[in-house]
Each structure stands twice: as structure tokens, then as C-alpha cells.
Amino acid sequence: MVRSRLPADMHETAMGDEIDDDEARAIRAKRIIEAVAAIPRGRVASYGAIAARAGYPGRARLIGRVLGDAPNRLDLPWHRVLRADGKIGIPPGTAGYREQCRRLKAEGVVVKDGRVPMSAFGLDHDLDRAIWGFPI
DNA sequence: GGCGTGACGGAGC
DNA sequence: AGCTCCGCCACGC
Numbered sequence: 771m772v773r774s775r776l777p778a779d780m781h782e783t784a785m786g787d788e789i790d791d792d793e794a795r796a797i798r799a800k801r802i803i804e805a806v807a808a809i810p811r812g813r814v815a816s817y818g819a820i821a822a823r824a825g826y827p828g829r830a831r832l833i834g835r836v837l838g839d840a841p842n843r844l845d846l847p848w849h850r851v852l853r854a855d856g857k858i859g860i861p862p863g864t865a866g867y868r869e870q871c872r873r874l875k876a877e878g879v880v881v882k883d884g885r886v887p888m889s890a891f892g893l894d895h896d897l898d899r900a901i902w903g904f905p906i
Numbered sequence: 907g908g909c910g911t912g913a914c915g916g917a918g919c
Numbered sequence: 920a921g922c923t924c925c926g927c928c929a930c931g932c
Contacts, residue, residue, distance in 0.1 A: 795929090816914085816915085817913075817914055817915085818914065818915060818916095821914085828914095828915085828926085828927065829914085829927070829928070829929095830913095830914035830915060830927085831912070831913085831914050831915090831927065831928065831929080832914090832927090832928075832929075833913080833914080834912070834913035834914065835912080835913080835928090835929065835930080836913095837913065838912095838913060848913090851913080852913095853913080853914065853915080854914075854915055854916085855915090858913080859912095859913035859914075860913050861912095861913080864913095866913080867913095870913090
């Protein structure tokens with residue numbers, strides 16, 4: 771059993787439990803998948819927000835990696851994850867890009883030129899409404 | 907063990 | 920809005 775040397779997984783081993791790199795990857799994937807699964811239908815979140823919510827702040831790129839490896843499960847709303855500016859992260863012209871557009875529009879999310887207005891569909895929208903009583 | 911790459915993000919211009 | 924850098928870091932050569 772090899773202790774994980776992945777820098778960001780050190781907190782996993784801080785309690786003294788021995789884990790190898792594969793297990794560390796599995797834990798990361800699980801947390802990230804759960805965070806993605808928690809995005810409500812018709813709403814979107816940024817890679818960075820999911821990273822933070824999964825316990826990996828500042829590591830937005832990790833989310834793209836995990837989602838890229840994850841199977842295209844129908845029950846995993848991977849399409850609700852976008853760049854911070856609302857743009858689709860998958861390179862335009864690819865099948866994945868078109869699929870993401872399709873799945874977003876299918877649940878009422880507005881996609882214009884490969885971009886979603888985060889102010890209207892991002893989770894902050896709900897937060898602002900909860901705090902202020904209306905979207906700001 | 908370097909090195910380039912990327913489904914990122916923020917700052918600066 | 921767009922375009923550099925720069926920090927980030929797992930992966931595959």
C-alpha cells in the first residue's frame with residue numbers, strides 16, 4: 771500500500787489512513803460526481819464552484835478531467851457544469867459540445883453562442899433570491 | 907523525470 | 920468583449 775503523494779490529497783492521509791493513488795483518485799471522483807449530481811435541473815454551476823463544493827477549491831481543472839473520464843451517464847448532469855463566464859467548456863464542434871447544448875436546452879436553460887447567462891441560471895441566482903427575496 | 911497539454915479562473919489591459 | 924499572462928495540477932509522452 772503506497773501512500774498517495776498527490777499534493778492535494780494530503781489531507782486525506784492526514785488522519786493517518788494509508789491510501790494509494792488509485793484510491794485517492796476514486797475519492798476525488800466520488801466527491802466531484804456527488805457535487806455535480808447536486809446541481810438542480812435547469813440550473814448551472816461553474817467548474818470552480820463544483821471544485822470548491824467538492825472540497826478542492828482552486829482546482830477547477832480537476833473537474834474537467836474527472837468529467838471527461840466519467841461515462842456519459844444519463845443520470846449524471848455533467849452538462850450543468852460550465853466555465854465561470856458561462857461558456858461551454860468542451861471544445862466547439864465536438865459531439866460532446868453539441869450534446870451539452872442539447873441537454874441544457876432540453877431543460878430550459880438558455881444557450882446563446884455556446885454561452886449561458888450565469889446571472890439567470892447560476893446557483894447564485896437562487897442564493898440572491900433567498901437572501902434578498904429577489905434576484906439581483 | 908522533464909515537458910506540453912487542457913471540459914479552468916482570475917487579474918490586468 | 921477579447922486577449923495576454925500566470926497559477927493551478929493530473930496525465931501522458
